[in-house]
Amino acid sequence: MRVKAAAALAALGLLASSSCGGSGSDSSGPVKLSLLTGFTGPDAPAYRALVDAFNASHPGIRVSMDVQPWDAIGQKLPAAWATGQGPDLATPSFDPGAIFNYIKTNSVLPLESAAGDGDAKINASAIPPAVTKAFTVDGHLYAVPANLASVALYYNKAMFKAAGIARPPKTAEEFIADARKLTTGGPKPTQYGISLADHQTIQMWPILQWMNGGDIVGADGCATVNSRASVQSLRTWADLVRNDHVSPPGQTGADADTLFSAKKAAMELNGPWAAEGFRKAGVDLGIAPVPVGSAGPVTVASTAPLMAARNTGHKAEALQFLSWWTGRTAQAEFSKKSGFPPARTDLTVADPAVAVFAKGLPTARLYLAGLEASTKIDTDAYAPLIGQITRGAEVQRSADTAAKTINGLTGCKN
Template sequence: MYVRFGRTAAALAAATTVSLLLAGCGDNGAGGGTSGGVVKLTMLTGFTGPDAPSYQALIKEFNASHPKIQVTMTAEPWATIGQKLPASWATGQGPDLATPSSDPGAIFTYIKTNSVLPLDPAVGAGTGQIDSAAFPAAVKSAFTVDGKLYAVPANMATLVLYYNKAMFAAAGLSQPPATEDEFIADAKKLTKGPGGKPSQYGLSLADNNTIQMWPILQWMSGGDIVGADNCAVVNSPASVQALTRWSRLVSRDHISPVGQAGADADTLFSAKKAAMEINGPWAAAGFRSAGVDLGIAQVPVGSAGPVTLASTVPLMIARTSKHQTEAKEFLAWYTGKTAQTQFSKVSGFPPARTDLGSAVNGDPTVAQFAAALPHAKLYLAGQPNSTRIDSDVYVPLIQKIERGADVQSAADSAAKAINSLTGCKK
């Protein structure tokens, strides 16, 4: 499971990473160089975990088909990138391309310092162009600031409902829940054991160090955290109703443990002590290897219609790269139909395009994640202070109401804090 917005496998797996010198190759700008007529592009990512070979395989494919452009990908932990890359790019040094953070909101840091290249001149539907119209609408919107596109998705993930088919069968349930009402009823029925200490939980929810699950529970009923006017709606009637319903299911009906981190939630489901979990494509292989009789379904539909959470990592070009044309050519290829189909097959992630459903339907697991793309939403998209809203306000809110705090009062306080971070004037 990803950390927060894009909780990479690096948070769950130790991986040996190659070191990267963020200083540029000279005084005239970022990036690699040219040798014998071959343009060498450097690419820095945070993909240090088990998913790293999937990205390396894609780059190997590009290099083989583009002998005059060679890309070298190196990886560092997200924290290291976050510490070094802003100053490196702002001073005209560093790699040609980079994934600056697992948080899409990180792009604002680089736009503010004028250190990232707008991609609009390369956007279009023609050969060798970045077909941004094929990106999920939520992703294109998140990467577009003041009418300019600044990033492409390095990956794309959606969340689905994982369930333990053996537990369902033992409880007399023949299929996963399709609606929110069924979801709640099944979570209660699948929770077994005395009092506040079940031996089996109906659902494994996490509230910290995780890709967010709770916003989906709000979205189901039409609630949200921040509205289109940049003002908090976490204390709106729809949000309060949803938060009240689900927090009571945790605190009173004990359908899930309180205060789990993402790794805890995964472990509970892997250990066959929880019947359901909302999670992304990175989790499937681990659950199967743990012996879970795994079922995968779409997130149940609430009164507001189908919705789930999307996760993506931005991939950007340094404004001072000496090889901007070649870097844009790489991004066009990387996000094209052929590359995204190949990447999806190798990685298990859905493609970062909405027009490839038929290409991935041969893999039922990938097909489930791809089917969720049209109605998937990014968490706190377009918010420059998204990280602080999450860590300083939203996570503490959920932790309070899980432990019995009055939802309306806690949500009102959270709304004030959010508005101070978004600049809302209400």
């Protein structure tokens, strides 16, 4: 059976970089740690630079970084880690909820033994509470943020000037008014006020609900997407899409980015990873905080969990790497190179554009955080709901249907 299991894992392509089984270093060289990540985008060099900086400052440890597509990691890593194989460290997904898959199989290392102050420890108190809460299950911290970002409002300065709008919107009311004013061309717009996506993306629509007190799932695990506040917000923005044509319905995240890059939309909600691409496309780019609604300032936080394999042969070194990665020195340098805010709230950000995203972190919320069924809730309930109501479905009825699906997934008996 052991031979068959090894052959199967070799076919998955992970045994070659495995260190969990004890393959690490000889007595004369540094301890070798393998790190598997899905950072294939334009920010990838910043992650490699951080690994290089760790290696340079820790001559007794050598971390090698293997980059693969997220979907490939999702297919390979669960089986590898569950059988004690695979990399010492990994970012298993861009979805924080993916950690539950590995916790259930007892595949990941609890990290609280490394908690403390200073760069030699994981200082959980310096990480936004929403993130540590999402990564803590049954009292155990299982992950640290590989990155951390909030979503801000991107806007085209030239389009705002042409429309006679002096500054980006600061309130929910101004946001709606500007989206309408910046939409031109009638039912078949030549310019959209905003580019909204509803699937295959970091979700934008929860922000529109949270701004005015709505939500998707409550603290008890029961659906709130069909509550009065939620339906009111959903109806407002669905009507803007259906009747005022402020955004095309049914866009993926890539679609929404393309529309804004092509200068066919005046606004978009997005994270720091998008800025450089928009500038290269020639957009006269402005970045501002998400407008504030009746519920106060809020936005979506985005983070990828960074975890250690329970069966790593080098536990102390793996914890040392995670502690350093989340320390002040590493996070300050990573922010400069990546354009992301630091994954800590105790650092000052000098870059004005990055500072906008950093300013949003204290009030940012993770989408469906702490819910084991988060991925299914998104794909089976929430994304379909937004797709339906922006194409004409009645909002309350659609939200009630989505709520039943959510409660079935969470086990809520209400």
